[in-house]
Amino acid sequence: MNFKKELAEVLHQALEGELASQNIEQLIEKPKNQDHGDLAFPCFSLAKLKRKAPNLIAQELSEKIQSPTFEKIEVVGAYLNVFLNKKLVAEQIINNIINEKGQYGAHDFGQGGNVTIDMSSPNIAKPFSMGHLRSTVIGNAIALILEKCGYKPIKINHLGDWGTQFGKLISAYKRWGDEEKVKANPIKELLALYIKFHAEAETNPALEDEGRGWFKKLEDGDQEAHSLWQWFRDESLKEFSRIYQLMNVEFDSYAGEAFYNDKMDRVVQLLEEKQLLVESDQAQVVELTEEELPPCLIKKSDGATLYATRDLAAAIYRKENYDFVQSLYVVGHEQSLHFKQLIAVLNKAGFEWADKMVHIPFGMMLKDGKKMSTRKGKVVLLEEVLNESIAMARHNIEEKNPNLADKDGVAKQVGVGAVIFHDLKNNRMNDIEFSLEEMLRFEGETGPYVQYTFARASSILRKAGWKAETALAAVYQTTWENEWKVISMLMEFSNAIKRACENYDPSQVAKYIVDLAQVFNKYYAEVKVLEESEEQNARLALVYSVTIVLKEGLRLLGIEAPEEM
Ligand code: ARG
Known part of the structure; x- marks a missing residue:
């Protein structure tokens, strides 16, 4: 039912093989105005090839074409304007739709290949932002479209559930938290605690150390730290899932940043083996000078890993676990640099699949021309x-x-x-x-x-x-x-x-x-x-x-x- 292809084939024969039908197909246009036909073939490139005036070629071709599919051919200058046989084509299309129903329009070029889609990925204990909404909606549509083209999409919610901020949150909760309040309104309460922590830390710098200490404990598997973290995470997810339910979005995996905690040593080791890690300001980084990018920070001076480290571990895990043909990241354009660095580091480490990773950026949601932010209090x-x-x-x-x-x-x-x-x-x-x-x-x-x-x-x-x-x-x-x-x-x-x-x-x-x-x-x-x-x-x-x-x-x-x- 590809009439472009059919026309290309017919032209190919009329030209006695002078031009490959694939090349012809690429030249065929769809006229803007339907009165000029359903398809149009410009004869300029042929004119060069044959050293003949394009309008003459068009004329000659028009006389040679005979096919039930194309009911009328008009020559307008160098163009061959082709009209489809309406009855024949209409019948074919309507028949197809009636037979195929929801399958109509599908492709199979995806050939069942796995495509991981990193989407939504909100940060727990924080309000779900407009950016995360956009990522959810765009990612979900991309997944459905890929599936329609024969791929197997795997939707991954890479939750922001790890990092120093959770140490700070634990410390804030231990100091000022109230279990009942958190239960009643988790995101709002946790956010308030986090904000209070930062305000207090201005005058009491010891708090920062305390927060870092709690994160260290968390990374080392301390019981108390872990169960508080787990609770914050569960409560946050309960709120998020209400939004997902409203939008009918489901995920194949909720493996967030924390999931990679035990997979980070391997990444650091791997980068060490490849001699990519260098020390800079007491931290471990991968230099990306040749790539004209700033260095990628892998490990802080206190040994704590970072967002990028976790993304490296996640990328490798996804390749090993899903053997993807493409690995997509639907994340706002503010993070373009991060993804460039990520891909560059993996390339340097010799993973050829790194160029199957694609960052899919998107713009901002504005209200009265300004970035829409989820300000304090306005959490839901x-x-x-x-x-x-x-x-x-x-x-x-x-x-x-x-x-x-x-x-x-x-x-x-x-x-x-x-x-x-x-x-x-x-x-x-x-x-x-x-x-x-x-x-x-x-x-x-x-x-x-x-x-x-x-x-x-x-x-x-x-x-x-x-x-x-x-x-x-x-x-x-x-x-x-x-x-x-x-x-x-x-x-x-x-x-x-x-x-x-x-x-x-x-x-x-x-x-x-x-x-x-x-x-x-x-x-x-x-x-x-x-x-x-x-x-x-x-x-x-x-x-x-x-x-x-x-x-x-x-x-x-x-x-x-x-x-x-
Ligand atoms: N949680 C991050 C944020 O809100 C987005 C994560 C995107 N995905 C990723 N693999 N880095 O900014």
């Missing part, structure tokens, strides 16, 4: 955002469709979907201006707009009592003229998925489903689908195909599609 901000969005969606339902059956369920699907779509619709590197009103609009490029289009199309099918099983025969009754714009969008689905996969860019899918929803809504406004006619069954088959693709597109972004809303 993120859950608040989701809940507010759900409440607003609930309110919309009450206004627009008060008789809807499962109002709460749908409000959740729409409210959460809106937040996710808003995050994914732009290139991930862009900063995003946060606006709930904007997210929840039913028009324009929003999640609810796509969901609403899906629900509307589903209701058309319900009203018509249409069944997919009886549809196949019906497909052959129309010319598909009016339907063509929708059909050619449906045809593009697998390309959008491929682009999204290759560039780790879910916005390709988000933009695609908005475009599909738009052409479909236009079609629906012009053509009376529910009116009895000879073509009704074929039209309903098209509506059905649109529902399949919209639903699958939303699913790939991690968004649900209510049948009614």
